[in-house]
Amino acid sequence: QKEVEQNSGPLSVPEGAIASLNCTYSDRGSQSFFWYRQYSGKSPELIMSIYSNGDKEDGRFTAQLNKASQYVSLLIRDSQPSDSATYLCAVAKNNFNKFYFGSGTKLNVKP
Amino acid sequence: EAGVVQSPRYKIIEKKQPVAFWCNPISGHNTLYWYRQNLGQGPELLIRYENEEAVDDSQLPKDRFSAERLKGVDSTLKIQPAELGDSAVYLCASQTQGKRTGELFFGEGSRLTVL
Numbered sequence: 001q002k003e004v005e006q007n008s009g010p011l012s013v014p015e016g017a018i019a020s021l022n023c024t025y026s027d028r029g030s031q032s033f034f035w036y037r038q039y040s041g042k043s044p045e046l047i048m049s050i051y052s053n054g055d056k057e058d059g060r061f062t063a064q065l066n067k068a069s070q071y072v073s074l075l076i077r078d079s080q081p082s083d084s085a086t087y088l089c090a091v092a093k094n095n096f097n098k099f100y101f102g103s104g105t106k107l108n109v110k111p
Numbered sequence: 112e113a114g115v116v117q118s119p120r121y122k123i124i125e126k127k128q129p130v131a132f133w134c135n136p137i138s139g140h141n142t143l144y145w146y147r148q149n150l151g152q153g154p155e156l157l158i159r160y161e162n163e164e165a166v167d168d169s170q171l172p173k174d175r176f177s178a179e180r181l182k183g184v185d186s187t188l189k190i191q192p193a194e195l196g197d198s199a200v201y202l203c204a205s206q207t208q209g210k211r212t213g214e215l216f217f218g219e220g221s222r223l224t225v226l
Contacts, residue, residue, distance in 0.1 A: 004153070008151070034214075039182070043202060043218060044154065044202075044215075046214045049213060070188055088153050088154075092213050095176070097159070097166075099213075099215065101146075101153030101155070103153045104151075104152075104155050
């Protein structure tokens, strides 16, 4: 069983819509949760981190964590073509020393 | 502040040849990671260093892969001999210990093609 599971997509949304990206993880001992964005041919960059149950908002991005369901999501409001990228869900264990990445969800935002 | 620097960006070699990748982490970052990312997949850990000590190399294929981080700064990842299945992007990442946000800072990666 993989540590982190994501739907590979592609997820296509029109410009201005809300994009919803989902992720599940297998280990209830996972401590911290992250969303990285990766443009084609580029390296991953952190866009959101969340450590406790509930929602965390940062600009157009909202991360949601439900530890009971072992579920993490990322909402992107007012999606822009520049948001088109692969979004990697990652979980950390062992006091931020062990990171596991999902295979990523490709998002296409159509103008 | 300079980011994580990796070289070369691209490398094409024939199978059974050796190859080496170099990484210079962000200044002051004690933790350094080497990841391998296959096409359409997420990064997978190869090795983690705390300063000059390799503290997690459980996923490093030690028959052909080796790594070092002399003086706890720059790091080199070597593959000898390379196999077709080694074609991937090799990502270096660094992490500060001073602020435990969990953020990894990635370099641009070294894309390896084995023919």
